Amino acid sequence: AILEVNGNLSCRCVKTTSDYISPKRYESIEIRPVGSTCRRTEIIIKLRTSSKVCVNPEAPWVKKLLKRIPWGKRR
């Protein structure tokens, strides 16, 4: 139990949203894979307004988002 608590001490997100956010509002997307610091994947979207939003990695629009990143293209 203690290990479990410690394992999640470095999570960044207290709660996440599944609400859709338009890509036009993003400045960047930070992905923190499961690891020693936090035992869940965390996805943090930084908005152009500089606020940060934790989004639910299981939300369908979030899963699609990473597949659709316009790698070489300009928006």
Place this chain on the structure above:
Amino acid sequence: AILEVNGNLSCRCVKTTSDYISPKRYESIEIRPVGSTCRRTEIIIKLRTSSKVCVNPEAPWVKKLLKRIPWGKRR
């Protein structure tokens, strides 16, 4: 030409690497899609040592990486 220069003023990466980095070494992955601040997609991997590495978004291992993020699973 001036617009082009301005458009890239906020890029974070001066150069990128295509060299493979093991996921065990990541702390987080930051994706900065093409946007008003930088006219190319930038992917910045933060290592557990806290140093940051800009990786080439066109490198095959980088493209695969985002498809393989272990969403709900523990490593």
